[in-house]
Amino acid sequence: MAVSLARENYVLHRIHSITGVMPVGYYMAQHLTLNTFSLAGPEKFNAVIEFFEGMPKHFLLATEILMIWIPLLFHAIYGLFIISRAESFLTTKYKWSQSRMFMMQRISGVLVFAFLMYHVSATTATKYVTGDAKLIKFNQWHDMLHNPIILLIYIFGVLGASYHLGYGLWNFCVRWGITVSDKAQLAVQKFSAVVMVALTLMGWAALAGFLINKPLDTGMSQSTPAPTASTASFQR
Numbered sequence: 001m002a003v004s005l006a007r008e009n010y011v012l013h014r015i016h017s018i019t020g021v022m023p024v025g026y027y028m029a030q031h032l033t034l035n036t037f038s039l040a041g042p043e044k045f046n047a048v049i050e051f052f053e054g055m056p057k058h059f060l061l062a063t064e065i066l067m068i069w070i071p072l073l074f075h076a077i078y079g080l081f082i083i084s085r086a087e088s089f090l091t092t093k094y095k096w097s098q099s100r101m102f103m104m105q106r107i108s109g110v111l112v113f114a115f116l117m118y119h120v121s122a123t124t125a126t127k128y129v130t131g132d133a134k135l136i137k138f139n140q141w142h143d144m145l146h147n148p149i150i151l152l153i154y155i156f157g158v159l160g161a162s163y164h165l166g167y168g169l170w171n172f173c174v175r176w177g178i179t180v181s182d183k184a185q186l187a188v189q190k191f192s193a194v195v196m197v198a199l200t201l202m203g204w205a206a207l208a209g210f211l212i213n214k215p216l217d218t219g220m221s222q223s224t225p226a227p228t229a230s231t232a233s234f235q236r
Contacts, residue, residue, distance in 0.1 A: 013082070017172045020075050035209075036209065039206070042142075080109075101167055105168070108161075115153065118153065123136050138215060139215040142210050151207070154203075158199075158207070162197075167196075170189050
């Protein structure tokens with residue numbers, strides 16, 4: 001029984017690790033990338049939204065469920081299970097730096113889960129319930145982020161998610177045996193730090209775009225030619 005449980009935990013831990021990178025980590029990276037269209041103004045940002053809204057609804061929903069929501073929910077729920085059974089953050093089994101990274105990864109995981117629940121309920125979920133795509137367009141984001149509390153939530157939400165993914169890359173490489181030596185693990189740790197900083201700056205730049213650019217006049221059409229498939233990905 002103990003061997004079976006250990007094998008199950010080993011397999012589930014590896015699945016949890018890889019889902020954090022693909023597809024969840026990939027989705028986060030391209031999501032932040034496409035959101036930087038806010039820097040180009042409301043017309044460009046809305047064009048990205050309209051590209052996806054122009055796709056067949058059933059195809060889009062099925063893709064989101066299979067490639068985003070199911071992996072994300074598994075990663076989040078099993079991650080909370082791992083946290084509930086984790087050893088002490090300051091255990092002597094690991095180096096101090098690794099224990100600190102472990103602690104911050106677990107804390108960021110809980111906070112990011114709460115942030116995503118808020119983010120999805122305020123945007124995509126509400127859009128599907130109401131059928132109103134304007135809820136995820138530029139003007140709505142402009143109005144939302146001018147609320148200081150919501151702006152702070154997104155500033156720290158982006159930071160937490162970027163750290164969680166950055167450390168997750170290091171953890172993925174260790175858990176899958178990609179980095180075995182201390183030298184290799186240190187190199188990936190530095191790369192993960194670069195990824196974290198890059199994603200954080202990208203997310204904050206997207207937030208800045210909604211603040212520095214003026215919203216569209218409500219009397220104007222918010223339709224612009226959609227970008228081609230080569231400039232867009234699964235943005236919601």
